[in-house]
Amino acid sequence: MQPTHAEVARTLAAGHLPAVAHIACRPGPLPVRHVTDAQGRVLLLSPSDGAFAAALAPQPGAEPTRGGKPQINPYDDTAMVLDITDVPPMAGSPALGRVWVSGWATRLDGDEAKQAAMDYAEIDASGDLLDVGGSKVLHRMDVAEVRYERNEKLVDVDPDDFAAAAPDPLRQIEFDLIADLADHHLAEMSAYVRRQLGSTFQPRAEPQVVRMDRYGFMVRLDDKLARLAFPRPVTDRQDLAHLLHPVLCHRCAD
Template sequence: MRCPTPAERARTLLRGRLPGLLFLDDVTVPLPVRHGTDRAGRPLLLIPADGGLRAALRSRGPAAPGGVLRVDDVPPSADAPSLGQGRASGRLHPVGPGASTAAALEFAASNPLPSLLGVGTDAVLYRLEVTGVHLLTDGGGGPLDLAAYAAAVPDPLHEAERDLLLDLADHHRDELEPWFRAALASAGIDADRPRAARLDRYGFTVDTGRPRRRWVRLDFARPLDTVEELAELLHPVLFHPHVS
């Protein structure tokens, strides 16, 4: 069984497609913040030039303030298992004018916000120089190796996961259920109405509907890099089930 590593899950959570909260060292209330990441997974924060957060950061003078970016997973359905919570901690440094264009392009690669066009006029970028990354899950979790985090990549299917699962449930339930049942039966698991609860590049997390062993992983033959590869993989199952 293969599933995303803790480092991959943290990179997926912190990528920028989910809402983030910024905790500053001496501020008790977390602040919503728009964010992306650079190629090494360091968070980039997009901050309005005339907003309260910008003023709070500048009030600290030349010293780089400490902060924690927290991102909670938003599962594709209310009863689906969560990837957990990602946290990146470190020091916040403003991105200088000479580096802002390159930083904005890296930000856009992870989270293409239209307001990035205002960097340098209406908005500024801050980079969180990471000193620690944590992944917290229902099963526990803890600190991650920073080199493993930097080397990992976000899941390429995560952004489309909810729409893909809805489409499969709405239009292909009759084809998927027997496919899931057969795969589960080969592992000695009986399930009357199995359904896909989560999807990532390595496979499905299937809801068996059983009180024990409710969530079961079904792996793809190889990791996927695009939605198109998923469509190619599932085409025989969805449109030629008698062959698959």
């Protein structure tokens, strides 16, 4: 098993990677902090007097009022695209690709903003959320389209599938996990990978784990990459440790 396109897109958009926003009819792109909450809704956090909030503010319409003053656009949402590119956990790790999330952003105020701040905090408990309603502002984007690109292949992801997918529970700690295996369990991992490969292919250099997710890990074998699956998807770090125990302790698997 391996992650679906919706799961990878959800992982990239979870809120732990840098993002830029392309806003309709505005200069850009603009960097913005974001998370995708448990319901798959994109929340955007920015300074209330910053360029991002200003770009999303209602703009004067083309038609003047009877008094000659510009008429404000009655719609309180603005079309935008959130652009997020994967940052590999370490040198030599392949990138997961890039995701574009398109939709309409709406500023949140009052009780909506308070609830959104709590939803945001479940993903990223930033102290700046305490300033929402003052120096910080939250926008919510209603997702209309999700596109995922990897290795020059572009895939449309159904927005409902995107919302329903769960981000990978290991993504935030992937670097720590890979570094721990390299620093403390290199021999055990190498022996395990060679056993899995059998006699069909034995790399010259020591196999190196370069990516990890809930379904398994990716290993570099000389100039090739191989994916090895876990017996089942893992739920968290503790569950991963349980599954890896027989891998790191070969005698336990005998």
